[in-house]
Amino acid sequence: xxVIESTSQVSAPQTDLPARTAASPGRxxxxxxxxxxxxxxxxxxxxxxxxxxxxxxxxxxVDPLDLxxxxxxxxxxxxxxxxxxxxxxxxxGLIHGGRATLAxxxxxxxxxxxxxxxxxxxxxxxxxxIDATMVKITEFFxxxxxxxxxxxxxxxxxxxxxxxxxxxxxxSWTSVARLTRAEFMRLRDLDFxxxxxxxxxxxxxxxxxxxxxxxxxxxxxxATLAIGVAxxxxxxxxxxxxxxxxxxxxxxxxxxxxxxxxxxxxxxxFPGAAIFLAVLxxxxxxxxxxxxxxxxxxxxx
Amino acid sequence: MAFATHLARQIINAVALxxxxxxxxxxxxxxxxxxxxxxxxxxxxxxxxxxxxALRAKYGLDQSLLQQLSIYLANVAVGDFGYSYYxxxxxxxxxxxxxxxxxxxxxxxxxxxxxxxxxxxxVSARRPNGAFSHAVTVVSLAGYAAPIFWTGLMLLLLFGxxxxxxxxxxxxxxxxxxxxxxxxxxVGRHLVLPSxxxxxxxxxxxxxxxxxxxxxxxxxxxxxxxxxxxxxxxxVVGKHALxxxxxPIVTVxxxxxxxxxxxxxxxxxxxxxxxxxxxxxxxILRRDYPTLMAVLFFSALMVMTANILTDVVYRxxxxxxxxxxx
Numbered sequence: 001x002x003v004i005e006s007t008s009q010v011s012a013p014q015t016d017l018p019a020r021t022a023a024s025p026g027r028x029x030x031x032x033x034x035x036x037x038x039x040x041x042x043x044x045x046x047x048x049x050x051x052x053x054x055x056x057x058x059x060x061x062v063d064p065l066d067l068x069x070x071x072x073x074x075x076x077x078x079x080x081x082x083x084x085x086x087x088x089x090x091x092x093g094l095i096h097g098g099r100a101t102l103a104x105x106x107x108x109x110x111x112x113x114x115x116x117x118x119x120x121x122x123x124x125x126x127x128x129x130i131d132a133t134m135v136k137i138t139e140f141f142x143x144x145x146x147x148x149x150x151x152x153x154x155x156x157x158x159x160x161x162x163x164x165x166x167x168x169x170x171x172s173w174t175s176v177a178r179l180t181r182a183e184f185m186r187l188r189d190l191d192f193x194x195x196x197x198x199x200x201x202x203x204x205x206x207x208x209x210x211x212x213x214x215x216x217x218x219x220x221x222x223a224t225l226a227i228g229v230a231x232x233x234x235x236x237x238x239x240x241x242x243x244x245x246x247x248x249x250x251x252x253x254x255x256x257x258x259x260x261x262x263x264x265x266x267x268x269x270f271p272g273a274a275i276f277l278a279v280l281x282x283x284x285x286x287x288x289x290x291x292x293x294x295x296x297x298x299x300x301x
Numbered sequence: 302m303a304f305a306t307h308l309a310r311q312i313i314n315a316v317a318l319x320x321x322x323x324x325x326x327x328x329x330x331x332x333x334x335x336x337x338x339x340x341x342x343x344x345x346x347x348x349x350x351x352x353x354x355a356l357r358a359k360y361g362l363d364q365s366l367l368q369q370l371s372i373y374l375a376n377v378a379v380g381d382f383g384y385s386y387y388x389x390x391x392x393x394x395x396x397x398x399x400x401x402x403x404x405x406x407x408x409x410x411x412x413x414x415x416x417x418x419x420x421x422x423x424v425s426a427r428r429p430n431g432a433f434s435h436a437v438t439v440v441s442l443a444g445y446a447a448p449i450f451w452t453g454l455m456l457l458l459l460f461g462x463x464x465x466x467x468x469x470x471x472x473x474x475x476x477x478x479x480x481x482x483x484x485x486x487x488v489g490r491h492l493v494l495p496s497x498x499x500x501x502x503x504x505x506x507x508x509x510x511x512x513x514x515x516x517x518x519x520x521x522x523x524x525x526x527x528x529x530x531x532x533x534x535x536x537v538v539g540k541h542a543l544x545x546x547x548x549p550i551v552t553v554x555x556x557x558x559x560x561x562x563x564x565x566x567x568x569x570x571x572x573x574x575x576x577x578x579x580x581x582x583x584x585i586l587r588r589d590y591p592t593l594m595a596v597l598f599f600s601a602l603m604v605m606t607a608n609i610l611t612d613v614v615y616r617x618x619x620x621x622x623x624x625x626x627x
Contacts, residue, residue, distance in 0.1 A: 140321055143604045144597065145559030148566065148581070152597050155585050156333035232448055236567055239450045240582055258454060258571075265458055272451030280446035287442075 025217075032292035039288015045281035049274075053098035062092035064248040072264045084253065084267040085260045093253045094274055100249035101234055102278070104165050108230035111169025113223045116176025121215070123177075124184025125207055131181075138177050146171040147236055154242045161244045168233045176222055183215035221290045228282040235275050250274050304616065311612065315605045320374070322601045326594040327373050331366065333590075338362060382598070383591030387584070392595045395580065400599075402472060403576030405488075407558075407565050409496040414503035415554060421504070422511020423543065429516055437508055444505025449564050453498040453571035460494060467493055470573045495572045499564050503557070510550050518542040548619055555611025559604045 033039050062068060065088065073083040081090035123134030141149075153167040187193060188211065196210045237243060238251025239258065253271035261268045338356045342348035348356070357363050364372075376382075382392040421441075425434035461469040468474070468491045479487045518524060519542055527537045562577075569578030577596060584592040 140318055143318055143559070143601045143608070144322065145563040145600050145604065147563035148559070148597060148600050151566075151581065151585060152329070152593055155588065155593060156329055156590070158334070228446070235448045236450060236563075239448075239567065240570065240585055242585065254448075254451065254454075258450075261454055261458055262462055268451075268454055269458075272448060272454065276443075276447045276451065279448075280442060283442060283446055 029217075029289075029292040033288050036288040036291055038284050039291070042281045042284025042288060045277065046285060049098065049278050049281060050102065052095060053102050056095035057099070060092060060095050062089050064088060064092040064096040066092075068092075072260070074264075075266055081270050082264065082266040084257050084264060090253070090267050090270055093248050094250070094270055097248040097250045097253055097271065098274065098278075100161065100244075100247045101231055101251060101275070104161065104168065104234045104249070105227045105231035105278075108165045108168035108233070109223065109226040111166065112173045112226045112230070113176055113219070115170065116173035117180050117212070117219065119173070120177040120180025120182075121184055121207055121212065124181035125188055125203070125211065127185070127188075134177070134181070138174050141171065142174045144171070147233060150233060150237060151240060151242060154237055159237075159242045159244050161247050164234065164237060164242070164244060168230050168237075172226065172229060172233070176219060176226065179219055179222055180215055183218045184211055187211050187214055217293045220293060221286050224282060224286040224289055228279040228286070231275060231279055231282075235272075308609070308613070311609055315609065319598070319601060319605065322598055323374060323377055324370065326598060327370050330590060330594065377598075382595040385584070385589050385592045387587040387589045388592070392591050395592060396577065396595055396599055399575065399577045399580050401576075402574060403562070403565055403569070403578060405492065406495055406499065406569065406574060406576060407561050409492055410499035410503070410565075411554065411561060413496060414500040414507055415550065417500070418504040418507025419511045419543075419547065419550060421508040422513075423515050423538065423546065425508070426512045426515030426519065427538070429512075434512070437512065441505040441509045444501045447501070449498060449502055450567040450571055452501055453495070453568050456494050456498055457571060469494060472575050491574075495568050495574050498571070499561070499568045502564060503554070503561070506557075507550055507554070510553060511546055514546040514549055515542060518545045521545075544618075548615070551618070552611060552615055555607050555614070558607035559600065562600050562603060 033043075067087040068089045069079060069083050069087050071083060071085050071087040073079055073087070075082040075090075079089055079091065081094065084090055084093070119134050119138060123131040123138075149171045150167040153170070154164055157163045157167075193206065193210055196206060201210065234243075234249065235251035235254060238249060238255040241255055243249060243252035243255055245252070250271040254268055254275075257264065257267035257271075338353055342353055342356065362369065380393050382396075384390070385392050385395055388395055421437045425431070425437040428434055457469045460467045472488055472491050473479070473484070474487050474491075478484075515538075519538070521542075524537060524542055527541045528534075532541075565576065566578035566581050568574065569576050570582045573579065577599070580592065581596055583589070584596070
């Protein structure tokens with residue numbers, strides 16, 4: 001079912017050419033993706049950032065919470081990125097902090113997607129009163145500004161990394177839910193779904209095995225962008241003093257150093273630039289994926 | 302007539318959702334770790350057992366949860382959102398006092414973003430593969446990815462120490478207070494950097510949206526007809542195509558009021574703008590729950606109002622919807 005025949009051989013078959021191998025949609029999308037220079041650039045940037053966050057700490061084993069020198073030391077040969085208001089190494093913060101920031105972003109995005117998929121799929125599949133309930137729940141979460149709601153949650157339940165991740169993941173799933181619902185409603189009456197239903201597939205089977213794989217392309221792009229949004233949220237929360245003080249992250253560096261920006265611009269500029277580059281890379285990848293996966297929309301932008 | 306019914310239905314729906322927000326607030330406060338009375342006692346600098354018991358009775362905390370909920374709802378219905386011990390005044394007054402500053406900031410940023418974003422998008426749509434169009438795409442990507450508080454801090458650094466031509470702190474000049482027209486001018490000068498920072502994110506989104514919709518509009522039949530009629534190009538683009546480009550932008554802008562408000566919280570914190578954002582920041586720092594919950598409620602109220610207004614405007618602008626479906 002997931003195999004699409006190559007349609008380029010409309011002319012008379014040429015027997016001397018080797019038969020084209022049928023490519024899976026995933027492979028086709030990947031081939032399309034590699035044709036977008038900005039998408040590839042974003043992917044390279046993202047891989048580099050992840051590599052630094054994963055391997056960096058062992059290559060640069062300075063504890064980001066250790067006081068390594070005098071406070072407010074400008075960037076020089078000893079500390080390439082200077083020291084912050086307590087005398088902690090900014091470079092170590094950038095390298096180690098990337099781990100927490102990216103982890104929070106990825107896990108929170110995963111939570112966002114799972115909640116969005118479940119609410120959207122259940123509503124779109126069953127319709128009727130169940131759908132109406134799911135729509136009401138979505139509507140309810142839509143009127144609460146996500147970042148503000150996350151702030152309230154973290155304030156009430158304490159600034160720990162798990163609370164922060166759960167709060168970010170729990171507030172911004174509404175667009176994924178709406179998208180999934182629309183896809184499920186579009187798909188559920190198509191012939192192949194009816195055929196699976198006639199063949200005796202259970203509702204769970206229909207949702208997970210038949211509809212979900214077909215709805216995913218529409219959701220994948222917003223899932224990618226959700227990681228970027230979650231990283232920005234983590235930054236915003238930490239900036240307001242709602243970061244986990246025991247775990248170094250880019251947002252925490254910004255939040256703790258912002259009052260000393262006139263004394264040590266480097267301790268604020270670099271972590272912010274790191275967030276900026278990470279989110280930029282993710283949105284470039286998202287754009288590239290959008291063009292590769294949703295060819296219908298390609299011509300429009 | 303149909304429009305009035307629709308509006309009435311929307312308002313009823315909005316009121317129901319707002320009551321749900323209040324119930325959520327109530328549940329969150331009760332789920333949060335820590336005894337609210339102990340928190341209040343802590344804010345008061347410690348209290349004896351009798352005072353704690355009196356507080357418990359005063360807030361109805363010795364009653365069942367359902368009774369407490371109805372007390373809370375009844376209080377809110379008459380405008381009592383509780384008392385802020387940190388600011389030492391009723392929460393409602395606190396919020397009403399800060400609301401105007403936040404509205405200046407958000408509305409100013411919103412208009413700037415709509416004007417600049419649409420202009421950039423429309424101009425770049427005229428030559429989708431030109432250098433200007435690519436520049437706008439890059440700017441819009443950068444504007445989306447840059448954390449708003451970081452952009453604000455960088456502007457603060459630039460205008461605070463490198464090139465001090467604009468004020469970076471507060472809403473008015475506290476050293477030399479102005480009056481009359483000079484006062485308005487002073488507030489306007491203070492408003493430039495915060496609203497520009499807030500607008501940047503939305504300029505990025507609207508220019509993108511305007512570009513896509515304008516490209517589509519320019520290839521539509523009615524534009525070809527308008528050109529064939531011999532209308533000047535500025536009228537074709539500026540009137541016929543622009544109208545259809547604006548509809549989706551206005552809709553998106555209206556539905557993003559929540560994000561605009563949340564952005565204002567961060568921007569106000571950076572530039573010490575004395576609005577609700579500052580209030581949120583202070584109440585987070587002081588664990589001032591009543592204020593925080595009331596702000597959440599008021600933000601939902603504002604989002605709701607913005608949604609309904611958007612819907613009304615949308616119906617007025619687009620006659621297909623006004624006369625079409627109910």
